[in-house]
Each structure stands twice: as C-alpha cells, then as structure tokens.
Amino acid sequence: MRIQADRDICIGAGNCVLAAEDVFDQDDDAVVLVLQEYPGPDQESEVRNAVAQCPSGALSLVED
Numbered sequence: 138m139r140i141q142a143d144r145d146i147c148i149g150a151g152n153c154v155l156a157a158e159d160v161f162d163q164d165d166d167a168v169v170l171v172l173q174e175y176p177g178p179d180q181e182s183e184v185r186n187a188v189a190q191c192p193s194g195a196l197s198l199v200e201d
Contacts, residue, residue, distance in 0.1 A: 139199045140176065140184065142169045147195040156187035169195060 140160070149167030153160075160180055162170040176184050188196040 138176065138181065138184070139201055140171050140174055140188075141197045141199055142171050143195045143197075144168050146193050148193045150192050152190040152192065153187040153196060156190055157183035160184055161187060 147169045151163060153169055154163060157180060160173045160176050162172055164170055188198055
C-alpha cells in the first residue's frame with residue numbers, strides 16, 4: 138500500500154496528522170507532507186482512517 142497526496146488540493150485541515158501522526162505532517166503553509174509513503178502493516182488502520190477523514194480528498198491509497 139502506497140500513499141498519494143495531492144498537495145494542490147489540500148486545504149490544511151490537519152485531520153491526517155491527527156489520525157496518523159507518524160505518517161503525515163504539515164509544512165509551514167499547513168499543506169500535507171507524507172512522512173512514510175509506504176506505511177507498515179501495523180499502521181494500515183490509522184492510514185485508512187486518515188484518508189477517509191480528509192475533507193478535500195487530497196489523500197488516496199494505491200494498492201501494490
């Protein structure tokens with residue numbers, strides 16, 4: 138599983154960081170940063186929750 142983030146449509150809500158702080162962060166403009174493009178199996182639930190909670194739809198998962 139790989140995380141894709143469309144930084145152009147991110148609105149900086151920060152839901153991803155709250156859901157999975159080891160995987161996501163925000164830059165100085167509050168735009169999403171993916172810290173782990175390939176999260177581990179133990180993080181899958183948190184990551185799926187973060188993607189589902191993204192209000193702009195900036196996050197998606199690609200199943201490898």
